[in-house]
Amino acid sequence: MNTDTNNSGYERAGPIACRSCDLNAICRLMGLIAYEGGRARQSTGALRTIRTGATLYRAGAPAHALFAIRQGAIKLTRSTDDGDERIVSFHTPGEVLGLEAFGMEAYVCDAVALEPVHCCELPLPRLNDRSQPTTELAAEIIQLLSRAAGLRSDFARGSARERVTNFLLDLSRRLVSRGLDGTQLKLSMSRLEIANLLDTRIETVSRTLQQLNREQAIHVRGHHVRLLSLGAATDGLVKEQCA
Incomplete structure (x- = not known):
């Protein structure tokens, strides 16, 4: 790839x-x-x-x-x-x-x-x-x-933190299943679109991402998110390039 x-x-x-x-x-x-x-x-x-x-x-x-x-x-x-x-x-x-x-x-x-x-x-x-x-x-x-x-996942359950975290981890798992780097995510969708999927408010999504960023669980830069210590599902994620 x-x-x-x-x-x-x-x-x-x-x-x-x-x-x-x-x-x-x-x-x-x-x-x-x-x-x-x-x-x-x-x-x-x-x-x-x-x-x-x-x-x-x-x-x-x-x-x-x-x-x-x-x-x-x-x-x-x-x-x-x-x-x-x-x-x-x-x-x-x-x-x-x-x-x-x-x-x-x-x-x-x-x-x-x-x-x-x-x-x-x-x-x-x-x-x-x-x-x-x-x-x-x-x-x-x-x-x-x-x-x-x-x-298929139901992201519209749990607290705002749980919804956002599960959403990011789901994207990560899907990348890993393709042999790609599951620690670096590109969010092609807007914050408003993420809020729509999670059945919450855009302010809630933005605030939760900022909080996770402050806690150094993730690193956010525009549409790019790097997973640092978001959860056990990120442990051992290794980048494997597709030939």
């Missing part, structure tokens, strides 16, 4: 490696990944670029494809009865969106880019191709759905 370093000393990640993506096994079974010189690359399939604030898909639109994030971050939102935006979740590189397509005809959320996003699109008709190894493919789809279910 490519990285470069900005002036603040934080690394900016390039596209995630195919082997660290949740669609990797499915793409390999379908012949969508080729190898050159021992390195994986996408051989076929659609690559899409989404600008900040643009929508990858909207709630109610026909569910026609799965999307794997290669770079950037996306929020899933729903509209309340009052027309307000309710953030359901944030998604980072390696994660797959649109899984409701397996059981529903339409997407249930809006998928909106929090920053420039590069993603791979896997049309559902490709999964129904009779030439594919159906038994192995079905097993991998079940694994994919299981991993996605494991990502």
